[in-house]
Amino acid sequence: MRIESDRMETRYDLRANTGGFQVGKRVWLYNPKRTKGKSPKLQKSWEGPYIIVTWLNDVVYRIQKNPHANEGVT
Template sequence: MVVHHQVRGALKFSGKMMKCNHDVKASQVCYKDGDKVWLYNPVRKKGQSPKLQSPWEGPYTVVERLSEVTYWIRGRRKAQPKVVHVNRLWQFHGPGQYT
Protein backbone atom coordinates (compact mmCIF):
# COMPACT_ATOMS: atom_id res chain seq x y z
CA MET A 1 0.00 0.00 0.00
CA VAL A 2 2.87 2.39 0.79
CA VAL A 3 4.52 1.76 -2.59
CA HIS A 4 1.22 2.41 -4.38
CA HIS A 5 0.92 5.76 -2.58
CA GLN A 6 4.52 6.70 -3.47
CA VAL A 7 3.98 5.84 -7.14
CA ARG A 8 0.79 7.93 -7.26
CA GLY A 9 2.69 10.90 -5.83
CA ALA A 10 5.56 10.45 -8.30
CA LEU A 11 3.11 10.29 -11.24
CA LYS A 12 1.31 13.43 -10.09
CA PHE A 13 4.62 15.30 -9.74
CA SER A 14 5.78 14.05 -13.15
CA GLY A 15 2.54 15.22 -14.77
CA LYS A 16 2.88 18.70 -13.27
CA MET A 17 6.47 18.98 -14.49
CA MET A 18 5.50 17.91 -18.04
CA LYS A 19 2.70 20.50 -18.08
CA CYS A 20 5.06 23.26 -16.89
CA ASN A 21 7.62 22.36 -19.56
CA HIS A 22 4.94 22.34 -22.26
CA ASP A 23 3.45 25.66 -21.15
CA VAL A 24 6.84 27.37 -21.36
CA LYS A 25 7.10 26.59 -25.09
CA ALA A 26 3.40 27.01 -25.94
CA SER A 27 2.21 30.31 -27.38
CA GLN A 28 -1.15 31.93 -26.79
CA VAL A 29 -2.91 32.79 -30.03
CA CYS A 30 -6.03 34.92 -30.06
CA TYR A 31 -8.02 35.61 -33.24
CA LYS A 32 -10.67 38.31 -33.45
CA ASP A 33 -14.03 38.04 -35.21
CA GLY A 34 -13.53 38.62 -38.94
CA ASP A 35 -9.86 37.50 -39.00
CA LYS A 36 -8.83 35.33 -41.94
CA VAL A 37 -7.20 32.01 -41.05
CA TRP A 38 -5.91 28.82 -42.67
CA LEU A 39 -7.37 25.51 -41.45
CA TYR A 40 -5.05 22.51 -41.03
CA ASN A 41 -6.90 19.57 -42.56
CA PRO A 42 -4.50 16.89 -43.88
CA VAL A 43 -6.94 14.97 -46.08
CA ARG A 44 -5.19 12.93 -48.77
CA LYS A 45 -6.57 13.10 -52.27
CA LYS A 46 -6.55 9.84 -54.18
CA GLY A 47 -4.17 9.72 -57.12
CA GLN A 48 -1.90 12.52 -55.87
CA SER A 49 1.34 12.28 -53.94
CA PRO A 50 0.85 13.24 -50.26
CA LYS A 51 4.13 15.19 -50.37
CA LEU A 52 2.74 17.52 -53.03
CA GLN A 53 -0.58 18.18 -51.30
CA SER A 54 -1.03 21.13 -48.97
CA PRO A 55 -2.64 20.24 -45.64
CA TRP A 56 -3.89 23.84 -45.27
CA GLU A 57 -7.35 24.88 -46.47
CA GLY A 58 -8.80 28.32 -46.68
CA PRO A 59 -9.02 31.09 -46.17
CA TYR A 60 -11.68 30.81 -43.51
CA THR A 61 -13.18 33.69 -41.54
CA VAL A 62 -13.42 33.59 -37.76
CA VAL A 63 -17.09 33.99 -36.87
CA GLU A 64 -16.86 33.76 -33.09
CA ARG A 65 -14.49 32.78 -30.29
CA LEU A 66 -16.30 30.14 -28.24
CA SER A 67 -13.60 29.63 -25.59
CA GLU A 68 -9.86 30.12 -25.16
CA VAL A 69 -9.12 27.19 -27.47
CA THR A 70 -12.17 26.80 -29.74
CA TYR A 71 -13.33 28.99 -32.61
CA TRP A 72 -16.25 29.05 -34.97
CA ILE A 73 -15.03 29.53 -38.56
CA ARG A 74 -16.78 29.79 -41.92
CA GLY A 75 -15.41 29.18 -45.41
CA ARG A 76 -17.81 30.57 -47.94
CA ARG A 77 -20.95 32.61 -47.24
CA LYS A 78 -23.38 29.70 -47.58
CA ALA A 79 -21.11 27.10 -45.94
CA GLN A 80 -21.92 25.76 -42.51
CA PRO A 81 -19.64 27.14 -39.78
CA LYS A 82 -17.19 24.69 -38.21
CA VAL A 83 -16.04 24.50 -34.60
CA VAL A 84 -12.28 23.93 -34.53
CA HIS A 85 -9.45 23.92 -32.00
CA VAL A 86 -6.99 26.81 -32.12
CA ASN A 87 -4.13 24.36 -32.81
CA ARG A 88 -5.60 23.73 -36.28
CA LEU A 89 -5.65 27.44 -37.23
CA TRP A 90 -2.95 29.68 -38.67
CA GLN A 91 -3.09 33.40 -39.46
CA PHE A 92 -3.87 34.10 -43.15
CA HIS A 93 -1.28 36.37 -44.82
CA GLY A 94 -2.24 35.78 -48.43
CA PRO A 95 -2.72 32.86 -50.83
CA GLY A 96 0.03 30.27 -50.48
CA GLN A 97 1.77 32.06 -47.60
CA TYR A 98 1.71 30.03 -44.39
CA THR A 99 4.23 32.02 -42.31
Protein backbone atom coordinates in the same frame (compact mmCIF):
# COMPACT_ATOMS: atom_id res chain seq x y z
CA MET B 1 16.63 27.32 -6.40
CA ARG B 2 12.95 28.23 -6.01
CA ILE B 3 13.67 31.96 -6.36
CA GLU B 4 15.49 31.45 -9.66
CA SER B 5 12.66 29.24 -10.89
CA ASP B 6 10.16 32.00 -10.10
CA ARG B 7 12.30 34.55 -11.95
CA MET B 8 12.50 32.31 -15.01
CA GLU B 9 8.75 31.81 -14.97
CA THR B 10 8.15 35.55 -14.72
CA ARG B 11 10.47 36.27 -17.66
CA TYR B 12 8.82 33.56 -19.74
CA ASP B 13 5.33 34.87 -18.96
CA LEU B 14 6.32 38.36 -20.12
CA ARG B 15 7.31 37.05 -23.57
CA ALA B 16 4.65 34.35 -23.93
CA ASN B 17 2.17 34.90 -26.73
CA THR B 18 -1.29 34.66 -25.21
CA GLY B 19 -3.07 36.39 -28.05
CA GLY B 20 -5.34 34.28 -30.17
CA PHE B 21 -7.44 35.25 -33.13
CA GLN B 22 -10.15 37.89 -33.31
CA VAL B 23 -13.66 37.45 -34.70
CA GLY B 24 -13.76 38.57 -38.33
CA LYS B 25 -10.11 37.71 -39.06
CA ARG B 26 -9.21 35.46 -41.98
CA VAL B 27 -7.47 32.18 -41.15
CA TRP B 28 -6.33 29.02 -42.94
CA LEU B 29 -7.47 25.57 -41.79
CA TYR B 30 -4.97 22.70 -41.56
CA ASN B 31 -6.77 19.59 -42.83
CA PRO B 32 -4.30 16.85 -43.85
CA LYS B 33 -6.59 14.73 -46.05
CA ARG B 34 -4.70 11.95 -47.79
CA THR B 35 -5.58 10.41 -51.16
CA LYS B 36 -4.33 6.93 -51.90
CA GLY B 37 -1.88 6.73 -54.76
CA LYS B 38 -0.63 10.32 -54.31
CA SER B 39 2.44 11.39 -52.41
CA PRO B 40 1.46 13.23 -49.19
CA LYS B 41 4.16 15.76 -50.00
CA LEU B 42 2.27 16.83 -53.13
CA GLN B 43 -1.19 17.08 -51.54
CA LYS B 44 -2.69 20.29 -50.17
CA SER B 45 -3.00 20.28 -46.39
CA TRP B 46 -4.25 23.85 -45.94
CA GLU B 47 -7.72 25.11 -46.88
CA GLY B 48 -9.03 28.62 -46.85
CA PRO B 49 -9.22 31.39 -46.23
CA TYR B 50 -11.94 31.03 -43.60
CA ILE B 51 -13.47 33.79 -41.49
CA ILE B 52 -13.69 33.46 -37.70
CA VAL B 53 -17.38 33.73 -36.77
CA THR B 54 -17.29 33.16 -32.99
CA TRP B 55 -14.81 32.40 -30.24
CA LEU B 56 -15.77 29.36 -28.12
CA ASN B 57 -12.67 29.05 -25.89
CA ASP B 58 -8.89 29.52 -26.06
CA VAL B 59 -8.35 26.86 -28.72
CA VAL B 60 -11.76 26.40 -30.40
CA TYR B 61 -13.23 28.85 -32.88
CA ARG B 62 -16.27 28.62 -35.16
CA ILE B 63 -15.15 29.35 -38.70
CA GLN B 64 -16.96 29.84 -41.99
CA LYS B 65 -15.68 29.47 -45.57
CA ASN B 66 -17.63 32.49 -46.77
CA PRO B 67 -20.75 34.29 -45.54
CA HIS B 68 -23.03 32.01 -47.57
CA ALA B 69 -21.44 28.66 -46.59
CA ASN B 70 -22.30 26.31 -43.71
CA GLU B 71 -20.38 26.78 -40.46
CA GLY B 72 -17.95 24.25 -38.99
CA VAL B 73 -16.23 23.91 -35.62
CA THR B 74 -12.49 23.19 -35.42
